[in-house]
Amino acid sequence: MWPPVAVELPERHEDTPAPGTDLPPHYAYCFGCGDRQEDGLHLRASVGEGQRIRSRFTVTEAHQGAPGLAHGGLLACAFDEALGTTVGNLLRRPAVTGRLETDFLRPVPVGTTLVIDARLDGVAGRKVYVSAEGRIDAEDGPVAVRARALFVLVELKHFIDNGRAEDLRAVAADPSLLGSRPVELNP
Numbered sequence: 321m322w323p324p325v326a327v328e329l330p331e332r333h334e335d336t337p338a339p340g341t342d343l344p345p346h347y348a349y350c351f352g353c354g355d356r357q358e359d360g361l362h363l364r365a366s367v368g369e370g371q372r373i374r375s376r377f378t379v380t381e382a383h384q385g386a387p388g389l390a391h392g393g394l395l396a397c398a399f400d401e402a403l404g405t406t407v408g409n410l411l412r413r414p415a416v417t418g419r420l421e422t423d424f425l426r427p428v429p430v431g432t433t434l435v436i437d438a439r440l441d442g443v444a445g446r447k448v449y450v451s452a453e454g455r456i457d458a459e460d461g462p463v464a465v466r467a468r469a470l471f472v473l474v475e476l477k478h479f480i481d482n483g484r485a486e487d488l489r490a491v492a493a494d495p496s497l498l499g500s501r502p503v504e505l506n507p
């Protein structure tokens with residue numbers, strides 16, 4: 321059963337940008353979306369209709385597991401990012417991945433652009449359920465990967481207490497490293 325518990329499906333937050341809007345990387349050094357992370361995934365997300373966010377990610381040579389094929393763990397990372405972005409942008413509250421499960425249905429060659437459609441499935445207290453599928457090269461392409469996840473809503477303290485001090489200092493010195501400002505997350 322998914323979600324595994326009774327959930328509510330909240331409206332997207334009033335500050336969520338309009339459908340079709342491209343979303344900025346949430347952190348410049350994020351492996352999933354950061355533009356300063358050279359061999360990262362450089363995943364790009366945009367707001368979809370309703371409770372949906374669409375992300376795109378192109379598999380490069382740096383992402384191989386077998387010759388010419390994407391590494392499965394790295395694909396899971398792309399889904400972690402796409403799902404986390406969905407939670408963050410639709411609820412506008414900080415959250416971390418508690419559980420992530422993936423089904424790999426077909427191999428994903430280098431050069432493929434994976435089109436990942438993620439949706440918010442429901443919220444139960446601090447638990448947020450999301451799911452996604454990734455299609456090869458087009459929004460109606462063959463499904464290569466499915467994923468679902470539980471994210472847990474946390475306070476900003478989670479990141480301040482656990483993050484490496486020098487990285488937190490760098491963000492404090494240059495807030496533009498964050499595409500979404502903590503003050504907006506927790507005014």
Ligand SMILES: CCCCCCCCCCCCCCCC(=O)SCCNC(=O)CCNC(=O)[C@H](O)C(C)(C)COP(=O)(O)OP(=O)(O)OC[C@H]1O[C@@H](n2cnc3c(N)ncnc32)[C@H](O)[C@@H]1OP(=O)(O)O
Pocket residue numbers: 346352400401402403404405406408409412413415416417418419445446447470472474500501504505
């Ligand atoms: C301005 C705004 C713009 C916003 C725009 C932002 C965009 C932003 C994009 C971000 C995109 C990043 C995408 C990558 C996101 C990561 O990769 S985050 C990094 C990986 N994850 C982590 O490091 C998390 C590590 N784990 C932890 O810190 C803690 O275990 C947790 C998850 C915070 C939970 O601990 P806790 O706060 O003590 O809470 P706890 O009571 O244990 O759990 C809460 C509930 O969740 C359940 N739960 C927790 N873990 C599990 C599990 N594995 N399985 C099942 N249930 C679980 C518990 O059973 C409990 O359920 P209830 O009792 O309430 O029914």
